[in-house]
Amino acid sequence: MNGPDSRVAALDGLLEEAGLDAVLATKDASIAYLSGFWGLQMERFFGVAVKRGGAGALIAPTLDRESANSAPTSLERLLYPAAISNGLPELIAFLGDAKRIGVEEDHLNFARSVALREAGYELVPATETIMHLRAAKDAEEVEAVRKACVHIEAAYDELWATLMPGMTEAEINARIAFAMMRRGAKHCEPHILFGTHSADSHGTPGERKLEVGDVVVADIAGQFGDGYWGDLTRCASAGPPSDWAQKAWAVVHEAYVDAVAATRLGNTTIDVDAAQRAIIEAHPEIGACLHGAGHAIGTEVHEPPFLIPNWDEPLREGMIFTVEPGIYNSDVGGMRLEDDVLVGPNGPVMLSTHPLELRIL
Amino acid sequence: MNGPDSRVAALDGLLEEAGLDAVLATKDASIAYLSGFWGLQMERFFGVAVKRGGAGALIAPTLDRESANSAPTSLERLLYPAAISNGLPELIAFLGDAKRIGVEEDHLNFARSVALREAGYELVPATETIMHLRAAKDAEEVEAVRKACVHIEAAYDELWATLMPGMTEAEINARIAFAMMRRGAKHCEPHILFGTHSADSHGTPGERKLEVGDVVVADIAGQFGDGYWGDLTRCASAGPPSDWAQKAWAVVHEAYVDAVAATRLGNTTIDVDAAQRAIIEAHPEIGACLHGAGHAIGTEVHEPPFLIPNWDEPLREGMIFTVEPGIYNSDVGGMRLEDDVLVGPNGPVMLSTHPLELRIL
Known part of the structure; x- marks a missing residue:
């Protein structure tokens, strides 16, 4: 496996102990760490979601399709048209039955946290889990x-x-x-x-x-x-x-x-x-x-x-x-x-x- | 009144109709709009809080004391030592009895929203209220x-x-x-x-x-x-x-x-x-x-x-x-x-x- 894919696998390995069904990384740097893709977020939603078992997706606007598609990752790409979607329906469709979701609590904004909670997800702080990997550099x-x-x-x-x-x-x-x-x-x-x-x-x-x-x-x-x-x-x-x-x-x-x-x-x-x-x-x-x-x-x-x-x-x-x-x-x-x-x-x-x-x- | 102070007064004037006891601006640009102060947030908490009636405070780490103190605003300065506080106790002491707080829902992070909710505040999306002012340029x-x-x-x-x-x-x-x-x-x-x-x-x-x-x-x-x-x-x-x-x-x-x-x-x-x-x-x-x-x-x-x-x-x-x-x-x-x-x-x-x-x- 290449760097980003092996990191997704390592993150998956931490989910059971953390009691998480899935984790959602939203910081530019965490997304890049897990996918090799650097976006330019501004007001738009970007994320890497990883479900326990290792299925993962990179969610980004179609505006960034060139960089997203050429990133060195085998994550599924969920590209959404930002003109008509805020990206959360695509995320939710991917998460499916995963209900206890780790999030980067020092990054995910209040509006998105409310929308995810209202969609039935339990959000759990997971910055520590993600940084456990990112902090120790190879x-x-x-x-x-x-x-x-x-x-x-x-x-x-x-x-x-x-x-x-x-x-x-x-x-x-x-x-x-x-x-x-x-x-x-x-x-x-x-x-x-x-x-x-x-x-x-x-x-x-x-x-x-x-x-x-x-x-x-x-x-x-x-x-x-x-x-x-x-x-x-x-x-x-x-x-x-x-x-x-x-x-x-x-x-x-x-x-x-x-x-x-x-x-x-x-x-x-x-x-x-x-x-x-x-x-x-x-x-x-x-x-x-x-x-x-x-x-x-x-x-x-x-x-x-x-x-x-x-x-x-x-x-x-x-x-x-x-x-x-x-x-x-x-x-x-x-x-x-x-x-x-x-x-x-x-x-x-x-x-x-x-x-x-x-x-x- | 100077520019920032007159904007704080205008924001106060919107709080009753919005059903808010107070509003907390956390975006750099909103803080600057209301105080003339540009900070460098990184991981630290910055905000301008305005209570109905017009009392307001600029909350920033002591690291930024020079710029915060020289800003063209009559807001109270609440400078906290980032080495031992995350700034929220200072915010909470200021908010006092104000319980229904407007926040910039597209900026406030999940961790801070949870901490404020656990401290008894009801958080209400208020980006629209703040942007109502910021959007119409003088x-x-x-x-x-x-x-x-x-x-x-x-x-x-x-x-x-x-x-x-x-x-x-x-x-x-x-x-x-x-x-x-x-x-x-x-x-x-x-x-x-x-x-x-x-x-x-x-x-x-x-x-x-x-x-x-x-x-x-x-x-x-x-x-x-x-x-x-x-x-x-x-x-x-x-x-x-x-x-x-x-x-x-x-x-x-x-x-x-x-x-x-x-x-x-x-x-x-x-x-x-x-x-x-x-x-x-x-x-x-x-x-x-x-x-x-x-x-x-x-x-x-x-x-x-x-x-x-x-x-x-x-x-x-x-x-x-x-x-x-x-x-x-x-x-x-x-x-x-x-x-x-x-x-x-x-x-x-x-x-x-x-x-x-x-x-x-």
């Missing part, structure tokens, strides 16, 4: 994330060669997105922010110009090849780093080293977060700890499990996480270091290798 | 869409000056994304596809090279300024157009003219779709009609109402739609024409004005 998936990281590292080389005082956030983010897309990125999310703006790690790049004395937080994520993401962050100082920048760098680097070391078998998601949190939170005079240690990464840039205090899950071999401690101070800016780390049999394996330094521009 | 919003279209038209000028046989889809899409981002695009979605690949309108740009004889379907969407999108499509032929390309162009152009003319007061969403569908479906020898006439556009690139046979809603003044008939043939490619059209008091108003021609490259 060798091919690990290489796909590593390749995405190589592309991102090339983008950093271009960033450091290009960025100088006077350039705007919009300009450098556009250039880096271009570099990523030319290297084959399907999606890319550069968040390169300057000075105090970098304290807002999800801020939108704007017309702010880089000034001497600014810190730079450069978060670059991109999805390549068959759909696997890499996600890295490095920091810089425009001109000699301030006292704050030097101290923030030292704290974040220490937190990074400890959190990477904690990304190993025998630990849980909480342990990795605790490793960075202990260090960041010991320095409130420098800034605040605003997020967890990171998140799993694969066919989604953020996917479960999450490295946060309220997510408790043992690490398993083949999981890949971003490890990304950060510290944030509204008056000065942010500092964050991020690499992608595989949970290997003998400890953490770095999938990204860009130099760890506070770059001086 | 003069400022119309200008924002028009400005987005101007940027996209500049990207087309660059496209036609750049694209030539031998260039790959990945290369031209990267260049156009770069052109858009340099002009300030926050997000952009070029889908410029060649030859038979253009029959898959949601296909992913790849390593295919443009060859003489290929058709080109160039769909370019981008979000600019305060978050408003434009979305256009033009087509080209590499070298002299084939018989198929000339016929497909003529059919799509005719469908476009009729559908634009139908985008006026007195008509419904179905009427606009019927205008293009009658023409496209009369030519099965050229290709298939795979989608509706278009969709509303504003702070989302696709938003309700949709111009499809199973969506029946009267057009109102201030609505803005993409009008985008297309025809698709797996053996040759696609052809589609798309502009953004305002429903004006005296008929359709074109917000985009790029020349309507089958471009020859």
